[in-house]
Amino acid sequence: MVDKVIEIPVSVEIPVGPQHPALHEPVLLKAYADGEVVVKVEVNTGYNHRGIEKLLELNSFYKDIFIVGRVCGICNTVHTNVYVRALEQILGVEPCRRARYLRVLAMELERIHSHMLINAVMAEVIGFDTLFMNIMLDREKVMKAKEILTGGRVMADYMMVGGVRRDLSDGDAERLARIISSLRERLEYYKKVFEEDITIGKRLVNIGVLKRRDAVSHSLLGPVARGSGVRIDARVSDRYDAYDELKPEVVVRDEGDSWARMMVRWDEALISAELSLRVLQSLPRDCNPVPDEKRLPRKLPAGEAYTRVEAPRGELTYFVMSDGGVNPYRVKIRTPSFTNIINSAFLYEGYTIADLPVILASLDPCISCMERALVTDLKTGSRKVIPFTELSRGGGEWGGRGYYLQ
Amino acid sequence: MSLVRSIFQNLIRERGVEGFYISTIVGVDLKDKGVIRLDYFTVLLPEEETIVFRTTIPRENPVIDSIIDIVPGAYSAELEIHDLLGVIFKGNEFLKRGFFVPRDIVESGVYPLRRG
Numbered sequence: 001m002v003d004k005v006i007e008i009p010v011s012v013e014i015p016v017g018p019q020h021p022a023l024h025e026p027v028l029l030k031a032y033a034d035g036e037v038v039v040k041v042e043v044n045t046g047y048n049h050r051g052i053e054k055l056l057e058l059n060s061f062y063k064d065i066f067i068v069g070r071v072c073g074i075c076n077t078v079h080t081n082v083y084v085r086a087l088e089q090i091l092g093v094e095p096c097r098r099a100r101y102l103r104v105l106a107m108e109l110e111r112i113h114s115h116m117l118i119n120a121v122m123a124e125v126i127g128f129d130t131l132f133m134n135i136m137l138d139r140e141k142v143m144k145a146k147e148i149l150t151g152g153r154v155m156a157d158y159m160m161v162g163g164v165r166r167d168l169s170d171g172d173a174e175r176l177a178r179i180i181s182s183l184r185e186r187l188e189y190y191k192k193v194f195e196e197d198i199t200i201g202k203r204l205v206n207i208g209v210l211k212r213r214d215a216v217s218h219s220l221l222g223p224v225a226r227g228s229g230v231r232i233d234a235r236v237s238d239r240y241d242a243y244d245e246l247k248p249e250v251v252v253r254d255e256g257d258s259w260a261r262m263m264v265r266w267d268e269a270l271i272s273a274e275l276s277l278r279v280l281q282s283l284p285r286d287c288n289p290v291p292d293e294k295r296l297p298r299k300l301p302a303g304e305a306y307t308r309v310e311a312p313r314g315e316l317t318y319f320v321m322s323d324g325g326v327n328p329y330r331v332k333i334r335t336p337s338f339t340n341i342i343n344s345a346f347l348y349e350g351y352t353i354a355d356l357p358v359i360l361a362s363l364d365p366c367i368s369c370m371e372r373a374l375v376t377d378l379k380t381g382s383r384k385v386i387p388f389t390e391l392s393r394g395g396g397e398w399g400g401r402g403y404y405l406q
Numbered sequence: 407m408s409l410v411r412s413i414f415q416n417l418i419r420e421r422g423v424e425g426f427y428i429s430t431i432v433g434v435d436l437k438d439k440g441v442i443r444l445d446y447f448t449v450l451l452p453e454e455e456t457i458v459f460r461t462t463i464p465r466e467n468p469v470i471d472s473i474i475d476i477v478p479g480a481y482s483a484e485l486e487i488h489d490l491l492g493v494i495f496k497g498n499e500f501l502k503r504g505f506f507v508p509r510d511i512v513e514s515g516v517y518p519l520r521r522g
Binding site for chain 2 (some may be wrong): 049237315
């Protein structure tokens, strides 16, 4: 006599990731699905842990400036900035105004290209490849601007203790202003596309809704938090470098879905363009921003510093501890993706497999590692590797959202 | 109840769940003093001011209560410190070696950020 029936849903285990070798943050999302609905996600890390904190302990304070720049390729300027400011705190060095303005310019250009990149990736993930190509084409303008300013298209190595590594000539400043002005028009156009396009709206609106309470209690940062109504921005609260004079506007939206997070990024990119133009118009001439490195002491005095910066992905913090030697005793780096990706597994639950890449891309995790997925059907035991984009496109054998591309 | 848990519970009582977030936990191995120092960097909202709760635990027996059931944002930091420094966060069932470090390091039983 049967008096109890226990239903066990047929679940499909879908490891998403872990990596593409070109990527600096490979991560595996192990998703469990009941039919189309994701019931649980585990985030597995450690596929490319390079031991950089240990490496920093083994090298001198000044060599470390170049190592921290390689923690992340996309946001290398903010990494070096926050580390260099920690050293300046320990040394008691203050850069002059021109140097601080130039630092802001480099970091804002970086924010624009980072936000354009993830919006382009989002377009690609939902199958809008033309938009991806167009955004990437216009992103080249920022890369050119960054090259004019720092000498490097991607790796800038622009920050140094007490200033920046090279000055900006008046002619180059005019070139930069022209590039940024033409870029601003394109940013406004893309913002309009994301606002009005029906396909983008169908794929992003009400997907991966994050409540304000969850964003705060899970320490989610940057555009992810600001898309859920949390007003945090280290540029405004810490007023480091020239942000005390430039006072950037903080973009906050209340919707909390994937679309809101992408719109926050477009608005921030526009504000960054505005800020860059303001820097170029009001660039102070109080000093030579390139300090003489030979005057810096080889050993740093004993002390500790904790600095924050608003990286494109959110609050990035560095803790630097010196015991009076040539090398740091301890450096602790906490990147925004560290909390945004690892702490956000709850965000996928209740959405479909096709939404998984969309939610992940909306968190800006450096997505290129996620281009393929292994799907295992537990019922038949069959396994099949399919491109990640196919998973998100839907239809066909592996399901998806029926209304897309029909 | 342990001090670290009561601090964060008081913080929630005083300011609410949306009144702060835990930014990071910094673990430092102070070999000379025989302790591991843990700094809980916490950001108060909406003023966005950073405060630090500092505690030390013995190096020989590095055990401290977990706070992830009170503050879920501490999840990633606790897992990382366990993997790199060998601190045991009592009550955190997700702790595992190999969260970050490769398998050969795990098998040799080395905690990379411990001072030699």
